[in-house]
Amino acid sequence: MNKVIALAILFLSFFSNSILGQEPPPQSLDSLKMEILNLQTDVQSIQLNMSKSKKTLKRGIFIATIGYTITIIGGQLLGVRPQIGEALLYAGGAVGIGGTAILVNGFNKMDQFDQSNLNRKTMSKKK
Numbered sequence: 001m002n003k004v005i006a007l008a009i010l011f012l013s014f015f016s017n018s019i020l021g022q023e024p025p026p027q028s029l030d031s032l033k034m035e036i037l038n039l040q041t042d043v044q045s046i047q048l049n050m051s052k053s054k055k056t057l058k059r060g061i062f063i064a065t066i067g068y069t070i071t072i073i074g075g076q077l078l079g080v081r082p083q084i085g086e087a088l089l090y091a092g093g094a095v096g097i098g099g100t101a102i103l104v105n106g107f108n109k110m111d112q113f114d115q116s117n118l119n120r121k122t123m124s125k126k127k
Contacts, residue, residue: 049110056106064099067092 074088 053106053109056109057103060099060102060104060106062099063102064096067094067096067099070095 070088070092072092074085074090074092077085077088079085
């Protein structure tokens with residue numbers, strides 16, 4: 001009985017070392033390393049693009065807020081001083097639209113990154 005148990009333990013230890021002790025093929029390690037490097041590059045590009053877009057988006061929000069504030073003030077002045085109120089309505093609307101255009105430009109910068117990143121990934125997969 002002891003010989004059977006010893007033989008079973010010896011067999012299991014040999015079998016487990018041959019299965020569990022195997023290393024993945026070097027090719028899969030290299031492809032994993034390349035994928036990790038590609039992901040790190042993507043994250044760095046995203047962070048750089050976000051920092052570039054952040055400035056444009058903040059400027060657009062600020063200008064649009066000022067423009068629409070001027071529009072509100074112009075609306076309030078329509079009852080008291082109609083000429084000044086009307087002028088402020090038009091001026092505030094123009095400034096607000098300008099700020100909105102700057103906001104759209106900031107979002108388009110993000111879309112440009114997404115498209116270039118997508119094109120780069122499809123080109124690398126074809127290789």
